Amino acid sequence: MTTDSTLRFGAQTDEVTSLLRIVNLVRTGEATTRPEIGRVTGLGRGVVTQRVDQAIQMGFLGDGEFGASSGGRAPRTLRFQSERGRIIVCALGALHIRVGYAELDGDIVEQKHREWDIARGPAETLKAAMELLDDLLKDAEEKPVWSVVIGVPGPVDFSTGQPVAPPIMPGWNGFDIRTPFEERFDAPAWVDNDVNLLALGERARRRDAYADLIFCKIGSGIGAGLLSQGRIHRGANGAAGDIGHVRVPDSDALCRCGKVGCLEAVAGGWALIRDAELAIK
Ligand SMILES: [Zn+2]
Incomplete structure (x- = not known):
């Protein structure tokens, strides 16, 4: 059955999808002018103009320099406003805690590090991580936090953000890591296995959204992140790539x-x- 509300909802979803696609095209550099966006997406000129205006209003995009002319008036390039927000990152290793913050393009701006044994358990470890973050952010310019990403050295159920029977993290099984960060920063938090995050970082570094690769990390432990067509293969209970054991x-x-x-x-x-x-x- 189709009702007015489902029709409206459908139209709204298309609008959001094309808006996100346009922001991402500019963010990745695939298309940086309105005419290029039209060519890549197949959207009409009027729709492109409307969506770009929305993205500018929402603070995702801004006007940049004028691009190369293809005959007529040179089109204005668009730029992704990566400085509008902040991403908090927290890498929990077996023997260290590393925290930092990035702009929305993912480039780390500042970071701090301390030695730490993750076997001290979740309560003490998260407290130490938060203190390190407070210390890092106390001198930083105020900016809205858009998201928090936490890496841990063990398998994670990505849907809940909870470690699943992590071999070297006693006391962490099923622990809710996400909520303390969401409450502290009032932003969505994601938790993943550290090597999965490294594999995703490698995908970004290569600018290849469809990368096929195995990223192997040899630290105090050994793990691997598997990317197939650019997607992380997590496996049951997040155990794919957990080759150390x-x-x-x-x-x-x-x-x-x-x-x-x-x-x-x-x-x-x-x-x-x-x-x-x-x-x-
Ligand atoms: Zn083992």
Whole structure:
């Protein structure tokens, strides 16, 4: 059944979709003038003008320089207003906390770091992370926070933002990481496995929205982020790419997760330090 309200809702959704698409085209540099946007999207001139005006009013886009002329009057370029808002980032590692903030283009503006053992548990760790953020932001210019991103060194159920049986994070299973950040910054927060975020960062660095790659991180632990056609493959319980605790042949090395023969118990950073210390004794 079609009613007036579903029709209106449908039209509104199209409007939002084309608005977002236009903002993203400018943000990624794929199309930066109104005529280019028309060519790429196939939208009519009137619609493009209307959407661009909306995006400017909402603070996403601004007018830039005049572009190259193709005969007639040179079209004005548009620029993404990345300085209008701030993204808070918080990378929780096995042995450190790194916090920072970026503009909306994702470039980190300032960051702070401290050593920290994530095994101290979620309450103490999040308190330490918040203190580090307060310290970082106390001298920063006031800007609206648009979102918060938190990376953790273990599998995450992305829909809830909760760690799922993380092997090296005792006490973190099912912990609600998102809410304290959402309450502190009054902005949506996303939690993901740290290597997934690194893989997404690599996708952005390559400017390839459809990248196929495996990003492998070897820190104190070992993990991998899998991108297929630009999409993160998370797997059941976010465990895809969690290769650090896969058993390798012919090893009986005790892992910090409690099992024996894990890949990281052989080749992770902490295992290399263990071997080096044994060698010099
Ligand atoms: Zn293990």
